[in-house]
Amino acid sequence: MxxxxxxxxxxxxxxxxxxxxxxxxxxxxxxxxxxxxxxxxxxxxxxxxxxxxxxxxxxxxxxxxxxxxxxPYGSYKKLLFESLLRKPTGHSIGMLNAMINGAKTDGERLQLLNAMRAASMHYLASAEAKGLAIHFLEYQS
Incomplete structure (x- = not known):
C-alpha cells in the first residue's frame, strides 16, 4: 500500500x-x-x-x-543519497560511513567518499554533522 x-x-x-x-x-x-x-x-x-x-x-x-x-541495497542507497543532498545529519553520515566500509569495488568506494566530501561541506549540515563527515573522511583515507 x-x-x-x-x-x-x-x-x-x-x-x-x-x-x-x-x-x-x-x-x-x-x-x-x-x-x-x-x-x-x-x-x-x-x-x-x-x-x-x-x-x-x-x-x-x-x-x-x-x-x-x-x-535492497540499491533502493536504500538511492534514498540515503537523496537525504544527503537535502540535509546531511549525523545519522545519515553514519549510515554512509557504514556503506563505505562495505564497498565492493574501488569505484563504489570513490562514489561514497565523494558523497561524504559533499556532506562535509553541505550548507544545511550542522557543525556536528560536518565534523563527523570530516572525521570519517580522515579515517577512511
Whole structure:
C-alpha cells in the first residue's frame, strides 16, 4: 500500500517527546509493516524525520536505521543519497560511513567518499554533522 512518506515522518515526530522513543519507533515500524505500507515510502519518511530531528536519540543505531538498512541495497542507497543532498545529519553520515566500509569495488568506494566530501561541506549540515563527515573522511583515507 502506498502512502505519502511525510506521514511517517510526522508520526515519528509525534513520538519525540517520549523518553521511550526507541520502543515506540519499533512499534510504529511493526504497525507499518503489518499494514503492508510500501517499504521505500517508510524509509523515505524515516529520512525526512531524521533531517528534521537530528538531535533526537533514535538508538545506536536503533530501529529506524535497522529498518532503512533492510531495504535492497540499491533502493536504500538511492534514498540515503537523496537525504544527503537535502540535509546531511549525523545519522545519515553514519549510515554512509557504514556503506563505505562495505564497498565492493574501488569505484563504489570513490562514489561514497565523494558523497561524504559533499556532506562535509553541505550548507544545511550542522557543525556536528560536518565534523563527523570530516572525521570519517580522515579515517577512511
Amino acid at each position: 502506498s502512502i505519502n512518506p511525510s506521514r511517517f515522518a510526522e508520526e515519528l515526530a509525534g513520538l519525540t517527546a517520549s523518553p521511550h522513543f526507541v520502543s515506540f519507533a519499533y512499534e510504529a515500524i511493526e504497525r507499518w509493516e503489518f499494514a503492508q505500507f510500501e517499504k521505500t515510502n517508510i524509509v523515505e519518511g524515516i529520512f525526512l524525520f531524521l533531517e528534521g530531528h537530528e538531535t533526537t536519540d533514535i538508538g545506536n543505531p536503533g530501529p529506524l536505521v535497522h529498518f532503512a538498512e533492510s531495504l
